[in-house]
Amino acid sequence: MEILIIHGPNLNLLGRREPEVYGSLSLSEINAIITAEAEQLNFTVECRQSNHEGIIIDWLQDSAAENFSGIIINPAAFTHTSVAIRDAIAAIDLPVIEVHLSNISGREDFRHKSLTAAVCRGTISGFGATSYLVALTAFKHLPTI
């Protein structure tokens, strides 16, 4: 069972980007934690990051043909702006879980609205890197996987 992890824009800067909000772990450290947890759950994961909306859309569209069984996505700022990523998630049959490191409901008003959440299976927000691990656990228990 392979899960595709998609990290959106600016998440390549984790560790030095607003550490008081996003924590001190780098993206490669977070990916290592995700990969170790996935192994415990008998999943394999592929972790990707892009700053580009169209690339993320291509990854979503191609995910089934690439034999992924589910997707965990942190759309980052595209969460609040991208109808195109929302439509891509709605267009595919794979289950998608949205995650955020920070609690977007407790931040600025413009972060309260997620355009993507409604077309995802669910959202996990506010637990730092642990948000990704909770999403893996959710996949473990989803009847479709």
Ligand code: DQA
């Ligand atoms: C984020 C929250 C977004 O509002 C923000 O634009 C990000 C990161 C998070 O993981 O907390 O870049 O998705």
